Amino acid sequence: MVTLTDAVWQEIVAHAEATYPEECCGVVIARSGKEEAIRITNIQNLLHARDPETFPRTARTAYSMRYEEVAPLLEEAYRGTVKLVAFYHSHPEHDAYFSAEDRAAAAGWLDDPNYAAAAQVVVSVRDGRVVDAKAFLWNAEHSDFEPVPLVVGQS
Numbered sequence: 278m279v280t281l282t283d284a285v286w287q288e289i290v291a292h293a294e295a296t297y298p299e300e301c302c303g304v305v306i307a308r309s310g311k312e313e314a315i316r317i318t319n320i321q322n323l324l325h326a327r328d329p330e331t332f333p334r335t336a337r338t339a340y341s342m343r344y345e346e347v348a349p350l351l352e353e354a355y356r357g358t359v360k361l362v363a364f365y366h367s368h369p370e371h372d373a374y375f376s377a378e379d380r381a382a383a384a385g386w387l388d389d390p391n392y393a394a395a396a397q398v399v400v401s402v403r404d405g406r407v408v409d410a411k412a413f414l415w416n417a418e419h420s421d422f423e424p425v426p427l428v429v430g431q432s
């Protein structure tokens with residue numbers, strides 16, 4: 278089960294609707310027990326413009342987190358000053374499934390248990406409004422991400 282505070286959930290919804298019709302991406306961290314959603318810039322359009330053969334997808338159907346923004350959070354997680362609760366991104370005009378591309382992107386990080394313990398949250402946005410969300414956790418026994426209940430609690 279993955280539990281997000283109401284404030285974090287509202288921030289993810291606001292982010293996903295703000296970047297529509299492009300994908301948003303970000304990280305939910307817990308610092309001193311307090312959860313917060315951190316928006317990360319999706320640089321997929323930049324990658325696509327520079328090298329469309331390597332990056333055939335635009336930000337409408339893919340995301341790439343800007344490394345300079347996410348790296349400090351990963352460093353803090355490594356040092357133990359923050360806990361990585363979840364990575365999130367949106368699917369404009371698509372369902373909240375965990376795609377093969379999502380799996381490939383996330384699996385590249387699984388050698389670090391900080392990342393393996395973090396949930397993956399995918400938000401479905403239709404006509405500019407968030408309509409669904411699903412959470413996935415790495416199951417080491419099955420070597421795959423599996424859907425788990427996503428609960429939004431009171432903050």
Ligand SMILES: [Zn+2]
Binds near residue numbers: 366367374375376
């Ligand atoms: Zn995705």
